[in-house]
Amino acid sequence: xxxxAPAYPYTxxxxxxxxxxxxxxYGSRMPYVxxxxxxxxxxxxxxxxxxxxxxxxxxxxxxxxxxxxxLGDLLALTYxxxxxxxxxxxxxxxxxxxxxxxxYPGELYLAAGFGLCHYLPSAHALERLExxxxxxxxxxxxxxxxxxxTELILLLTSRHEANLPAFGGFGHKMQALDTGVMAGQALSLxxxxxxELRVHTRFDEARLNEILxxxxxxxxxxxxxxxxxxxxxxxxxxxxxxxPGASHAGLPRRIMSRHTAADGFEAVSVPLPRxxxxxxxxxxxxxxxxxxxxxxxxxxxxxxxxxxxxxxLEPACYRRSPTTGALGRVRETVDPRTLFPCGGDGxxxxxxxxxxxxxxxxxxxxxxxxxDRWYRMLNLQxxxxxxxxxxxxxxxxxxSMLRCDYQVKVADRLIHASPGRTVLVAVLIGLEHxxxxxxxxxxxxxxxx
Ligand SMILES: Cc1cc2nc3c(=O)[nH]c(=O)nc-3n(C[C@H](O)[C@H](O)[C@H](O)COP(=O)(O)O)c2cc1C
Numbered sequence: 001x002x003x004x005a006p007a008y009p010y011t012x013x014x015x016x017x018x019x020x021x022x023x024x025x026y027g028s029r030m031p032y033v034x035x036x037x038x039x040x041x042x043x044x045x046x047x048x049x050x051x052x053x054x055x056x057x058x059x060x061x062x063x064x065x066x067x068x069x070x071l072g073d074l075l076a077l078t079y080x081x082x083x084x085x086x087x088x089x090x091x092x093x094x095x096x097x098x099x100x101x102x103x104y105p106g107e108l109y110l111a112a113g114f115g116l117c118h119y120l121p122s123a124h125a126l127e128r129l130e131x132x133x134x135x136x137x138x139x140x141x142x143x144x145x146x147x148x149x150t151e152l153i154l155l156l157t158s159r160h161e162a163n164l165p166a167f168g169g170f171g172h173k174m175q176a177l178d179t180g181v182m183a184g185q186a187l188s189l190x191x192x193x194x195x196e197l198r199v200h201t202r203f204d205e206a207r208l209n210e211i212l213x214x215x216x217x218x219x220x221x222x223x224x225x226x227x228x229x230x231x232x233x234x235x236x237x238x239x240x241x242x243x244p245g246a247s248h249a250g251l252p253r254r255i256m257s258r259h260t261a262a263d264g265f266e267a268v269s270v271p272l273p274r275x276x277x278x279x280x281x282x283x284x285x286x287x288x289x290x291x292x293x294x295x296x297x298x299x300x301x302x303x304x305x306x307x308x309x310x311x312x313l314e315p316a317c318y319r320r321s322p323t324t325g326a327l328g329r330v331r332e333t334v335d336p337r338t339l340f341p342c343g344g345d346g347x348x349x350x351x352x353x354x355x356x357x358x359x360x361x362x363x364x365x366x367x368x369x370x371x372d373r374w375y376r377m378l379n380l381q382x383x384x385x386x387x388x389x390x391x392x393x394x395x396x397x398x399x400s401m402l403r404c405d406y407q408v409k410v411a412d413r414l415i416h417a418s419p420g421r422t423v424l425v426a427v428l429i430g431l432e433h434x435x436x437x438x439x440x441x442x443x444x445x446x447x448x449x
Pocket of ligand 1: 094095096097098099100101102174177178181258259260261401402403404405425
């Protein structure tokens with residue numbers, strides 16, 4: 001930080017009051033979602049220099065930030081257009097990661113030695129906004145120091161017009177979860193490429209918006225990822241391997257196979273070790289600047305499993321111990337079948353699924369340290385975990401489905417957590433019905449083929 005830079009939290013703060021009001025009014029329940037609401041055109045910079053990236057990108061875990069070509073695979077797997085889905089008589093572009101209402105309010109920008117660019121997923125191209133190296137200016141706007149030598153900086157933004165028409169006020173919470181999902185995807189890929197990295201949530205947003213030339217009333221920076229040097233070649237993965245590194249190497253394949261289990265689940269049991277494996281993958285440390293000061297313990301998220309058809313677990317709600325990973329039954333709780341509203345899609349999906357994994361966090365303790373910004377920080381972390389769950393489920397041969405339409409009060413009674421802790425998002429897991437949705441993969445090279 002420079003001496004003249006404003007101090008964290010940089011923006012006017014109400015110490016959590018504004019966030020509390022927002023949550024009570026909009027964020028604590030998913031409203032009726034208008035999926036026919038108008039969608040904006042994809043964001044693009046027609047005046048900018050367009051740099052085509054190598055096509056088809058390889059489904060590989062590796063990147064080199066010296067040239068645009070070295071980043072094509074990473075960008076495609078993080079946020080590209082990776083498949084074409086035909087369903088319900090319609091067709092749409094499929095992406096490598098989920099987004100609430102398939103709205104994809106996020107945009108992906110990057111800073112590297114060759115300049116500052118916007119990624120255009122539909123064309124798999126970079127739009128160069130500036131040739132100058134902006135990395136230092138961006139790093140100066142961050143509260144925490146980036147990794148030792150930052151080769152690449154990813155900037156994740158959210159655009160209001162992409163999801164507020166469909167979700168109303170709830171769209172702001174969705175944006176925070178979506179940013180987390182995107183950050184989780186990038187994080188998994190950069191880790192798999194062997195690079196050091198850090199997710200930043202504490203930064204001078206106004207300065208970063210200015211660097212990107214954004215009007216914050218329309219679009220704003222929500223997360224920054226700084227990364228060191230990555231491997232540029234895919235790691236060889238034996239078909240069956242006990243090498244712990246192999247699960248990282250297989251990540252591109254999992255990303256290419258992941259999709260929401262839109263055709264539902266087979267109403268059959270899944271073995272407990274599969275569920276535990278997924279929870280363990282989600283619970284790994286997030287390399288980030290998120291700390292709740294004196295209340296570090298409150299900054300961490302908790303994972304719960306509402307078992308429905310899990311071999312070895314009676315139907316009930318269980319909490320994963322952060323220290324041992326064991327699932328302990330939550331006592332004196334409500335009927336888990338009431339998690340989703342009666343008669344809705346969620347109830348049917350929940351009935352078929354093997355279990356609902358609940359991601360739980362604490363708003364109140366974080367407001368004391370980070371103020372209103374904590375609302376986004378917490379949901380961003382939840383998004384990271386949700387994305388890890390989706391990828392781990394795919395790796396375990398299971399389907400997944402993120403859901404925000406659970407009954408918050410019921411969910412909070414179910415988990416029976418200490419005051420302040422609440423369910424942030426739910427992920428249904430189970431054996432996917434049929435063979436899953438038909439999809440045509442657009443990434444043909446390397447491990448995706
Ligand atoms: C934060 C978040 C919340 C979501 N909530 C729901 C939900 O409540 N109900 C639902 O059916 N799908 C939900 N989804 C899944 C999206 O509808 C799905 O990701 C999107 O249609 C894209 O399809 P794909 O995941 O198959 O690529 C959610 C996804 C995200 C990221």
